[in-house]
Amino acid sequence: MLGHGYGGIAGVHFDSCYPQACDTIENINPFGYETMVKSAAHVLETLARISILNLWLY
Numbered sequence: 341m342l343g344h345g346y347g348g349i350a351g352v353h354f355d356s357c358y359p360q361a362c363d364t365i366e367n368i369n370p371f372g373y374e375t376m377v378k379s380a381a382h383v384l385e386t387l388a389r390i391s392i393l394n395l396w397l398y
Contacts, residue, residue: 357363
């Protein structure tokens with residue numbers, strides 16, 4: 341059975357190093373890392389452009 345919505349096999353870790361000593365910064369997924377960094381940058385830029393941020397947040 342395939343993992344619903346995530347790919348792979350249900351109940352099986354996608355990363356064989358998780359969470360072991362071989363799970364280091366050297367074996368990250370570059371596409372996933374870049375996607376997360378760009379997403380975080382987009383959120384920060386969007387929040388920075390809101391002139392009444394205190395009213396928007398609260």
